[in-house]
Amino acid sequence: MTHSADFWGQVFNFSDYGQLLVLLRNSIIAGAVLGLIGGLIGVFVMSRDMAFAVHGISELSFAGASAGLLLGIGVVQGSIIGSLVAALLIGLLGARARERNSITAVLMPFGLGLGILCLALYPGRSANKFGLLTGQIVAIDDPQVGWLIAIAVIVLIGLAIVWRPLSFASIDADVAAARGVPVRGLSIVFMLLLGLTVAVSVQIVGALLVLSILVTPAAAALRVSASPLVVPLLSVIFGVVSVVGGILLALGGSVPISPYVTTISFAIYVVCRVIAGVRARRGISGRRMPDAGVSAEVMA
DSSP: OOHHHHHHHHHOOOOOHHHHHHHHHHHHHHEEEEEEEHHHHHHHHHHHHOOOHHHHHHHHHHHHHHHHHHHHHHHHHHHHHHHHHHHHHHHOOSSSHHHHHHHHHHHHHHHHHHHHHHHOOOOOOOOHHHHHHHHOOOOOOHHHHHHHHHHHHHHHHHHHHHHHHHHHHHHHHHHHHTTTTOOOHHHHHHHHHHHHHHHHHHHHHHHTTTTTHHHHHHHHHHHOOOOHHHHHHHHHHHHHHHHHHHHHHTTTTOOOHHHOOOOHHHHHHHHHHHHHHHHHHHHHHHHHHHHHHHHHHHHO
16 A cells, blocks of 8 residues: 555645645746647647658657766757757658668667667666657756757647648658659658757657657547647647646656646547547448338339
8 A cells, every 4th residue: 555655646736736836937937839830740740641741850859968968068958959960861761662661671770779888888877768758847958848849849830831832742752742842842841840849849758759749739630620729729739638638747746747748738638539439430320221112112
């Protein structure tokens, strides 16, 4: 009984919660911004079938952040460099899905191995090492928030510019190319925007769990709607709730932020799947069976 109480005390402990909440203003702002851009770009990640590529970029982002920590150039700067290098490699060399998956599969172990090497050589606190993999909520200072907001503005402006042609190219690249849409150029631009988003995501949820922000909210939204307006809106709401909710829950425990964020994100996805299943069953049961007399006439 005591062991169980100790376990839940580590996961949920809201003593002095109000005082701690004031200290995490930067983290809450960062989480809301990350949920916004992650929810928007996640729609294209799903429509372009690039969830695996996101994981590959996150591994190179982790390697860059680890190298930045080791060399003293800055975790954020290193993470951005690693993400952009991975995004460019995947975008330039992986025009087709099979090629993209192969390149991603090659980059992932290399990035993870390089990152682990840099962390093994880093003489500083072990919490900094662990946080790059699983996320942390107490290390978001004013300069990092400034970097995150600046990158988010760049991503939002970029998405606003390419949203319509990118949507067209994501639905049918061949038809879009025939209509004069620069499909290749849009793909590179999107990969760069995705790389920047992954870079800032690593600072919050860690390199191993980026998919919970850049894939799961959009996947959940697509389960309950097909509207080009509703899906991005729901994806953003799900993303913000997952990240900010995870931060608020993690504040009351002594474990990393990642389990809270991923649990909320997964719960939202499960609920959306249940809703979609109920709708599908109602749609099937709501169809009227043909009248017996009519069926007999048809058979005759």
